[in-house]
Amino acid sequence: MSKRIAVLVFPGTNSEEETLRLLRDCGGDAHLLHWSRAALLPKFDAYVLPGGFAYEDRIRAGAIAAHDEMMDYVIDGAREGKLVLGVCNGAQILLEAGLVPGTGEIRRPTAAFTRNGPVPHFVCEHTYVKLAIDPARSPIVAGLRPDELIPAWAAHGEGRLAADDKHLHELQSNGHVAFVYAHPDGHVDDSATPNQSALNAAALINKTGNVLAIMPHPERDGWSFNHPERRGSARILEPSGGATLFRSFVMGVKSR
């Protein structure tokens, strides 16, 4: 029986279609699941939280959604070992829910993807993110090569990782920074980071490796027509680099 992936739709989610399509293109049995049908979530084997503005980012990005009934099931599923991927606003929700980095209590966040620096403006930039952990650390990235570079679009006003010094040290020393922003040649420095994110972090992962929160959108570089250097390609629906992470996620789901 195929493993089913739920793509969660909160009021205000807006990236569910491309997320769904890329998961399916990568071989996943993915389905949209709206907030009014939360009780169906236990029937799914994995969860993907797409980008958008869940509950209009009221209070803070992800704050209300983290307390939504859907997240009760996601938290239960994550504890059972189900794979969970959050992209952009989905990542913010996972941090507000305390699932990532998972170093504190549930729904007591210890970090946040918050207002960009140095100027708190929205950024829309094509970026690369580089795998910063051993692929064996997580089934979500097990299909990637060490140091693999993935293209993605940073499209956020609040994508800067922030936490106090103690928690930042914990994130770094315990391998919670899953991806860092990088130049196209793989070099990592502050100039590759579009938002002054602490530790150049683009993504965080929990201790057990089954919940990943990534700020830039790999699914928006999922096909040739999305990629800046391949837009002239005759095969516009050829898979692009962003599909790599989704393919690895789907492989991880199927292997459970």
Place this chain on the structure above:
Amino acid sequence: MKRTVAISLKIPDNAAYTTLTTLQRLQLDVAHVERSEVWVVEDDGSPDDFIARMESNETIFNPNKHRLVDLGVDEPRPGEVWIAEHGAHNEMREHLGGKKIPGVSQPRRFVGWRLLNRDGAPVDAPVVRTAAERLLCNPAIEMALYEGK
């Protein structure tokens, strides 16, 4: 002199309502939530026209949808918590919403959340603190100020 104003919506505040339903989901005994943008400023201008000067800044105040209240003191009212982002004060210094107001300097901005019970009275301080710790404030990026500070 130091002045403090709270600017809130006089039209229905959907964000406050969503916050209310989430607090109730957390089993907190709250029946009404008032949200405001609180500005604590130094004012060297005439006290007589302070409110008019604040209301002249259309970036922070729209007379069609906002009301502005002079709070008098620079601390949260009973039942209220003020939330501020770490480091946000420096970015906003000398400007309110990006537009300077004559006589006004050193502005500090907070989001004020005032929680009321079924009788319209402020909820007790422990309820305010719990609401902040469980929903209104992410300590990784924000600080909370309570009545009496």
